[in-house]
Amino acid sequence: MKMKGFIILALAATIALSGCSANKSGSGNEPTNSTNSGSSATPDASAAPVDLNWFATVGGWNPPQWNTDEGTVMGELTKKTGLTFSYNIPAQDGDTKLNLMMVSTSDAFPDVITTIGPDMGKKLVDAGKVWELEEFLKKYDPESHLLKDFPADVKEQMVKHYGGWYAIGSHMVSDDAREVYPPSSDYFADVAKYSENKGVIVNSNLLKEAGIELSSLKTEEGVLAALEKVKGMQVDGQPVIPLQIHGKNYHGETLQFLQRSFGAMPIDKDGKFRHIYMSPENKHAIQFLFKAAQGGYFDPGQMTTDDVAIESNLLSKRVFMFIGGTPRGKFDQLDFWVSPGTILSSEGTKPVFPFVSEPGRGWMQTMISKSTKEPEKLAKWLSFMTSPEGMTLSSFGIEGVHYTKDDKGLITRTEKGIQDLTDSSKTAVDIFWQFTNMAFLENVQPAPTKREGTGGLIEMEAKTAYARSPEVVRYDLSVTTLPGDFYAPGSENANTRDQIQQFYEAQVAKMVLAKDEAEFNKLYDEFIATMKKLKIDELNAELDAELQKKSQEMGVMVKGINS
Structure with a gap:
């Protein structure tokens, strides 16, 4: 997505x-x-x-x-x-x-x-x-x-x-849907508050075999060190896949999780709208994948594969870490997943969890x-x-x-x-x-009692681990809800948005696969310059006007936690 x-x-x-x-x-x-x-x-x-x-x-x-x-x-x-x-x-x-x-x-x-x-x-x-x-x-x-x-x-x-x-x-x-159908257990209220479909899950069998503590994976440095340590391991005579990203939609799943874990928000410290792609934390999220590619922790071919290929790799039991859409985790067949919750940025920024107080x-x-x-x-x-x-x-x-x-x-x-x-x-x-x-x-449905299986406790623990982490700061993303005609089909806003997205996906791939840090930084500078040519500042101004209007309407003011 x-x-x-x-x-x-x-x-x-x-x-x-x-x-x-x-x-x-x-x-x-x-x-x-x-x-x-x-x-x-x-x-x-x-x-x-x-x-x-x-x-x-x-x-x-x-x-x-x-x-x-x-x-x-x-x-x-x-x-x-x-x-x-x-x-x-x-x-x-x-x-x-x-x-x-x-x-x-x-x-x-x-x-x-x-x-x-x-x-x-x-x-x-x-x-x-x-x-x-x-x-x-x-x-x-x-x-x-x-x-x-x-x-x-x-x-x-x-x-x-x-x-x-x-x-x-x-x-x-x-709220009104739950008036019609009240939850059978308080468990579901907990899931509603904390569950997130983008996250990081780890193969506990390989974790144990490598002698790595789950707690050490809560930091960026710890994750990169663990990926390096497992790189030479094997499962049934086949090499371990240190990192699995979310295939061709890695920019919409893997990167979105890393953005949040590194603290990126679409609102700056002054409470103004700032496209999340322009945040320093987004750069850092891309940089993490660049470092992972440099280390050989994932095959660049992963960046073009579909969900079937992702699930095939996971079912091989050779994947040490998966960062992406957790519904792909095959919890009905794999019972070894655990999650560190967050991957804390080496920059010291706080992870964020956007929730929506208004229904969608x-x-x-x-x-x-x-x-x-x-x-x-x-x-x-x-x-x-x-x-x-x-x-x-x-x-x-x-x-x-x-x-x-x-x-x-x-x-x-x-x-x-x-x-x-x-x-x-x-x-x-x-x-x-x-x-x-x-x-x-x-x-x-009753609250689950089994750990394994789709909807089981292992899945729920994995999906709620991020938001439950004490470091995570929650904020209400409802203030960013737009009127239905803001991106009217064929409008300038819609065209600008689509051009930005297309360029983002193409340029991110180049940055992730850059030959060295100097090339990465050069590509990132090109990225910022082209974004401005694509009128991202003008779009931000219009989005900010809607943000301020919505904030007044809701009586909710949100400011950036980090940059």
């Missing part, structure tokens, strides 16, 4: 629980501790299901081809909704393809659209391509629970961004096309997929097969449920992330 200006996806405690794919699923009995009623989807059992088209720009989403077999998640969904789906999920350039479809004169516009990022959904709304959901539901499913229990605070953020309630957001978490709109945004020929079926489908019955089915599977319930109605996966979750791209157990509701998951 790339950091672009103020775009904030409030997923700190969200994907921590689902890992974008760590749930379970049920046949249709509502959780006994839920305050919500079920769905209104009641298709004619004798009618043939209707097939609709679902377009998604979400990289990494890989649902199986739809089947209507009895006793499967998709079969049960079809039975409940009367729908099947054909998918259009471009491997790349999804936004570009959707843009072309928007201006095409053909009738082949998708029925359902799922986007990520702040721009594409806004384009669909501005082009009049998608339904405002309150209007849509009142017209086609007036008894929908969504008209009564959709979180008001999340809806407010939708209205601010889109000008209306146009989407169902995935991984929603908010969610990660994925799912919208309904105005051109669909089945609006009533889709309205009832939305109502079902967001109901306790629908969320249990899509997240957990079939009761008695994939999960069981205790006397409080709390859900625990069976062995088959765990296996089918691992094979979600074949079984569809927890593949419909678009309807993951974090408050619901906290409501229907």
Whole structure:
């Protein structure tokens, strides 16, 4: 996930629980501790299901081809909704393809659209391509629970961004969502406060073999010394990989963690907006990877690999340290991960943890096309997929097969449920992330007692270690929330932002792989000069005006902790 200006996806405690794919699923009995009623989807059992088209720009989403077999998640969904789906999920350039479809004169516009990022959904709304959901539901499913229990605070953020309630957001978490689905345990409040999906995890087996103390990895110097020490080790006759970075998205995962650990903020000591890329701490984060490359601690080829390659390296058990998106940690198969929490900068800066006091709109945004020929079926489908019955089915599977319930109605996966979750791209157990509701998951699951497995204590300890570290300073990033039209598609602000991001990614790669420190510094000076030519100062000025306005509105003033 790339950091672009103020775009904030409030997923700190969200994907921590689902890992974008760590749930379970049920046949249709509502959780006994839920305050919500079920769905209104009641298709004619004798009618043939209707097939609709679902377009998604979400990289990494890989649902199986739809089947209507009895006793499967998709079969049960079809039975409940009367729908099947054909998918259009471009491997790349999804936004570009959707843009072309928007201006095409053909009738082949998708029925359902799922986007990520702040721009594409806004384009669909501005082009009049998608339904405002309150209007849509009142017209086609007036008894929908969504008209009564959709979180008001999340809806407010939708209205601010889109000008209306146009989407169902995935991984929603908010105060109002928890009013509908109260957490089953205080444990979840703790996770919500501390969990972070970017971090550092270490192979405790290799740590022990090398005779290294975990506490020594809390400093930059200690980490570099440890990477040097393990460089010659082997696992099953193969060389240890001292450091694994987050593949081709290292600048959006690995570097973002290092930025925070080294204390970078998008706000300076005077309380003014300053792009995080222009902070000294960002330079230091890049410099850390430069030193790691100089030491031969990671293969430069890692900088172009995908998630499959990352997970393959991790599963080989040869990786000593992974810095990046912790959901890639394969906690369902690897039980040796530990975390030092922070990597403290040699410059003495304090690590920071941004939290968001205002709810977000969610990660994925799912919208309904105005051109669909089945609006009533889709309205009832939305109502079902967001109901306790629908969320249990899509997240957990079939009761008695994939999960069981205790006397409080709390859900625990069976062995088959765990296996089918691992094979979600074949079984569809927890593949419909678009309807993951974090408050619901906290409501229907007990706090974990097992250390291993997705969502287990090892994973939670790894994901909360950073924010729990006593050195970390928390600050409210909500003051950086932007109005929905700030980066209007095609606007000067959007163009400037995109040019900055493209240049940043290209120049960072050059800096990380610089032949020596002199070349690194030369490239960094070029980086600063080009950023100014790309009008980053002008963009900062506009962003600062929004920051000051938002700070006054919230009554919250944030100042930089370090530079």
